[in-house]
Amino acid sequence: MKGAPSACSANYVSMTPIRFLERAATVHADKPSIVYGGLWFSWKETHGRCLSLASALLNLGISHLDIVAALAPNIPELYELHFAVPMAGAVISALNTNLDATTLSVILEQLEAKIMFVDYQFIEVVLNSFNIISHGKCKPPQLVVIHDYNKQPSFIFKNLPPDTLNFNQLLEKGRADFEIRMPTNECDPISVNYTSGSTGTPKGAVYSHRGAYLNSLAAISRFDMKPMPVFLWTVDMFRCNGWCFTWAMAALGGTNICLRNVSAKAMFDEISLHNVTHLCGPPALLNVIADAPQSEKKPLPLGVSITVAGVLPPFQVFHKVAELGFSVNVGYGMTEAMGPVLVRPWKPNSGDELTEHISYGDEGLTLFMMEGFDVKDPNTMKSTPCDGKTIGEIMFRGNTMMLGYLKNQQLTKEAFREGWYRTGDLGTKQKDGSIRLKDRAKDMIYSSGEAVSSLEVEAVLLSHPKVLNAAVVGKYDEQMVESPFAVIKLKEGCWTTVEDIIRFCKARLDTHMVPQSVVFGDLPVNSTGKVQKFLIREKIKCGG
Missing domain, CATH: 3.30.300.30 (ANL, C-terminal domain)
Known part of the structure; x- marks a missing residue:
């Protein structure tokens, strides 16, 4: 169009979830941001701590798009790193706490992280991985150890590298008046998340600031979250940055209830104590809740929502959890799509339990920010008919997909072939338009x-x-x-x-x-x- 105005600083600002924390520090300044046992922070305090940590990272030599790795459970420090690292202009990679030393060494060599934050529980596996790395070409990252706030650290560690730092000491060296390094391009990387696939080969899915921003907003819609929710951290923050709830919770000014170890007693205690509204994670959570002894169960606040994604347990387990008063939801997604893309309520006493387990229809389903979701013939790329019989591959495309795989252009090209993300999952479209998941292509x-x-x-x-x-x-x-x-x-x-x-x-x-x-x-x-x-x-x- 002739004479059309163009974007300028007044009408275009790069999308980044960092801005969620800035807003929370102003709008919800004195409201609780993080609760961890007896530890409590407000949004204003969390903002200040993240600024100090970002400043300290720059003092350590972190520069634009450097990778900072982290190996820790769902504790306040890992939550803070999800803001502090991108505030410093760097890229965070939260790693699976169940990794063995060999796999961890492979991932660290690929990441080439300059700094690695590690919780005291995982020092041994990290040091073992460093020993493996030292025999190769890559230099191990500098360690920053996170101590539990209620434990004395002096007697815990031995044989640490001489340049190892302490998280709290590092935090004290930062400046709370630090000027945030906002991304110059909203498509710059913000995080690297490793897939939990069954092939044995770790792949690092790279997320952008733009994708993380949009998927955080999408999560609010998918999981039906109202302002200032109370979120119990039972989904690992290393899984798709906690399904992007790390950033979504700041957008809503809610309260994060951190949980180092997940157990039935811990979940019921925290739900009862803090009036938790949402919790998420792998389907094993349902088994833990369903099998809990009566002595550990407590009455629930009204409307506690639990969402699981993965290989689902028997429908009897769903019934047990629903009977306790939970509102149970089922998600479908993958690391490459930043976590669950489709979320639907699980309905007790449905006519076909098996179909209910693996079907995704329009009712209760929010496909937000993902522009395309279809079942296609992988060769012709034509959509399959809604006959409930013709098998095709489930495919996605949209604004909340990963940028691609770290240092693997060939796999990225293959995954995004012909403009769609190939999930590798097979499914059929039913007459009502819903999609029924059949299997992984390689498992059919x-x-x-x-x-x-x-x-x-x-x-x-x-x-x-x-x-x-x-x-x-x-x-x-x-x-x-x-x-x-x-x-x-x-x-x-x-x-x-x-x-x-x-x-x-x-x-x-x-x-x-x-x-x-x-x-x-x-x-x-x-x-x-x-x-x-x-x-x-x-x-x-x-x-x-």
């Missing part, structure tokens, strides 16, 4: 010429009263005919037979879906608890 089984969803078979196995966990993969016989193969872990003190399991499945599944082979034992899992099916397949190939 083809038995007697029919596609078999390992997720559907696993859901049936998990409904068996004696089964604790199950994984299903395809196994080929001598004629190269594939059929379902199940690995089952029984509940403690329980015993059953292969014949019983097969009879149970035959009563609930089509013939071609029934496992032809069943073994009992532990399932191989990675550091995040995801079953590594590729290891099961490798063992089968080797005759195990």
Whole structure:
């Protein structure tokens, strides 16, 4: 258009979640921002601490887009780092606290972080990873140790590098009048989050300031959050920056209830004490709550919302949690999409429990900031028909996708092929437009010429009263005919037979879906608890 005005400083400001904290410090200055046991901070205090920490990072030599790593549970210091690091113009990478030294060393070598903050609980694994790194070309980062506020640090550590610093001492050296280094480009990286996939190869998904800002706002809508919520930190902050709740809570001026160790007693105590409104995390949270002894359960405040995303437990577990008074929601997403993209309420006593487990419809679902969500033929890129039968790949595109994978252009190009993010998940579109998740593409089984969803078979196995966990993969016989193969872990003190399991499945599944082979034992899992099916397949190939 001729004569059209252009963007200027009055009508365009780079999007960054840093601004949420600035606003909270002004609008909600004296309201509680963080509660951790007996420790309490206001939003004004949190803002000041983050400014001081950002200033201290610059004094240590951190410059534009340097990476700062962190290995810590859900404690105030890790929350503060989510603002302080980008305030210094750097990029935060919160790492999985379940990593072993070898995997951690691989990630640190890829990150090339200059500084690493580590909670006292994880010093040993970090030092072991440094020993592995020292034999390579990469230099280990400088350590900053975080001590628990109610513990004396003097007797805890030995053999630390000579340049190791203490978090509180570092904080004291910073300036509260520090001038924030706002991003010059809103598409600059703000964080690196490592996937928790089952392939065994860690991939660093890079998020932008713009994406984090928009996804934080989207989270407020998806999780139906009102102003000043009370959020219990049961989702790890290392998972997609806590599903972006680290920043969303500042946008709302809510209260963060930090929790070092998650247990049923701790959750019920904190919910009762602080009138918690929201908590989130892996589906295992539901099991912890459902299996809690009566002595640990407490009456809930009205409308406590719990959202889980991942491989879901049996529907009986959902019923138990809902009966306690929780409003239960199910999310679907991935690290590359900054956490759950689709969130729907779980409804008790639905007609088809299995479908309810793995279907995502329009009712109660908010697809906000993600412009495209479809099931497509991965070869032709045409949308599949709404017939409930035609299988395609679930794909996303929108403003809240990652920028790409750190130092891996080939994987990034492959993931974003033809303008859509390829999830690797297979699904069908139902007549009502809802999408039913079938399986991971690499996990789909083809038995007697029919596609078999390992997720559907696993859901049936998990409904068996004696089964604790199950994984299903395809196994080929001598004629190269594939059929379902199940690995089952029984509940403690329980015993059953292969014949019983097969009879149970035959009563609930089509013939071609029934496992032809069943073994009992532990399932191989990675550091995040995801079953590594590729290891099961490798063992089968080797005759195990």
